[in-house]
Amino acid sequence: MMPPNWAIIDANINRATEGLRVLEDYCRFHRHDETLTHMLAHFRHQLNESNPDWANQLQSRHTPSDVRAMEPPRTRESVVGLLRANCSRVQEAMRVLEEWTGRALYCDIRYRMYDVEQQLVLSALKPPINTGIMVISDQPKILAQAQEQGAIMVQLRVKNTPKATIYPLAQQARDLIRDIPLIINDYLDLAVAIHADGLHTGQDDLPLSVLRDQLGSYRLLGRTTHTLDQGKIAKESGADYISVGPIWETPSKPGRAGIGFGYLGQVATLGIPYVAIGGIDLDRLPQILAYSPPMVGMIRDVANLPKMAELFYASHGSQSVGGDHREGEGHS
Secondary structure, three states: OOOOOHHHHHHHHHHHHHHHHHHHHHHHHHHOOHHHHHHHHHHHHHHHOOOOOHHHHHHOOOHHHOOOOOOOOOOOOOHHHHHHHHHHHHHHHHHHHHHHHOOHHHHHHHHHHHHHHHHHHHHHHOOOEEOEEEEEEOOHHHHHHHHHOOOOEEEEOOOOOOHHHHHHHHHHHHHHOOOOOEEEEOOHHHHHHOOOOEEEEOOOOOOHHHHHHHHOOOOEEEEEEOOHHHHHHHHHOOOOEEEEOOOOOOOOOOOOOOOOOOOOOOHHHHOOOEEEOOOOOOOOHHHHHOOOOOEEEEOOOHHHHHHHHHHHHHHHOOOEEEOOOOOOOOOO
């Protein structure tokens, strides 16, 4: 067995515990995730207690001879960058400690940190769902205009059209929409192909669990619902948000009668972000706002979006209503 290099062991235990503390505080104060907070604290305590010869470790420390001591800290441009850097710091330190000590503890923590990194980073990449107006259109330029006029989310919805024709529209929408989430209606393959921020599907589509496997955990997944039972199933199946409607009969849902306000008055009990939709325009908006939905969807009355947004925020204010804020380098 190689003799211990106490300076290397000291540097890497310090490196790992420092990285763990950064991640632990993020989970504690930002995510409010009790499970991950305690897991990371446990790893940190294990490392601090892992070397019975801590006096030799401490004696080996000599900062003046460390050629990398006092290097200026790097500036992190995003939370995702911070998370990736500190997960890597812990993983790399564990590998070094494995090589110099052969201890199984360090191997175990390294592999568990791979799972922690996946969970933290993918969660941080998921877009936020904020309160406000969601605009739905088959025209990318209208969606881009909505982005500039205060929409909090947009959806490209093109019905009765071949996907080969929709694809360039979706690409154009992706190029134009960067500041708010872009959702693709119905087509999983299109959403994945253009790196959309999410997918919205109807009651007749594949189960949400199947869609989630293909879509990934870092994209939003929405489901159309018409009843409280459907909303409950959608939540239990992993939807990030649901639509509630159509409140009134609308040309966008030919042949479907409006559901009225009964479900809208109950849906808040589900505890999932939702968007009221169907026949909503500036004149009807006050009737919807009486139910305080976190989101309101509009399709045709886009000319009145600024006025509708003003009315909405006067009633609600702006805040996040679900999911972790995505704090990466921009939309994927």
